[in-house]
Amino acid sequence: MKNLIWIMILTSPFVKAETDKISVYLKFEEVYMSNDVSLLSPWLSKNYKISQTLHIPGVGADTRHITKKHLLASMRQIGKPSSMPRSKASVTKIETNNENSFCATSSTVNQRVVGERKYEEKEVRKVCFDRQGETYKATTHNISVHYRAI
Known part of the structure; x- marks a missing residue:
């Protein structure tokens, strides 16, 4: 029991750090x-790049x-919020690169009708961040959309 308490005490800062990074990602996505x-x-770094597949x-x-400029x-021009589903913390995964950078990956599932056919639309999102001063800035952003007939 004593060892379990020590494990919880020692791992809690890491759990909090990951939770904070998930929160950063979810705020960015919103x-x-x-x-x-x-x-x-x-939120965007000077050299921010986005790829959509x-x-x-x-x-x-x-x-x-x-490019950042074109985005x-x-x-x-769009001016109104996207109707795409938002990520949830429970499906967001964090990959720590070093003490000042990390990447967050999440996915959402939606349904679309295209030409009278129903499709499942799965969107996988990955954003990498670097700490710049007191805040994180997005450096790269990859969105991959997969369709599957239903």
């Missing part, structure tokens, strides 16, 4: 999905690399 440039801009069954995959310009 801002990203808001399509509000004024809220998102402070669309996987279509029987057709293949198409990847688009989007913000398209968000200004």
Whole structure:
């Protein structure tokens, strides 16, 4: 019993650190999905890059690399929040790179109707962050969307 208490005491800072990183990711995702440039801009590092890959069954995959400048310009045009489902803490995984950087990966599942056919739409999101001063900034962002006929 005594050993169990020591294990809990020693591991609790690590659990809290991972929980804090999940919280950082979920806050970033909420801002990203808001399509509000004024809220998102402070989250993005100077060299932020995003890649979006669309996987279509029987057709293949198409990847688009989007610069920070183009992302913000398209968000200004959209102007309203995304209707895509938001990630949950329970499905968000943290990969610590070093004491100042980490990546968070999550996924969501949705249904879409395309040409009168139902598809499951699974979106896998991965964002890497670097600590810059007192805050984290997103450096890379990968979104991979997979479709499966239902």
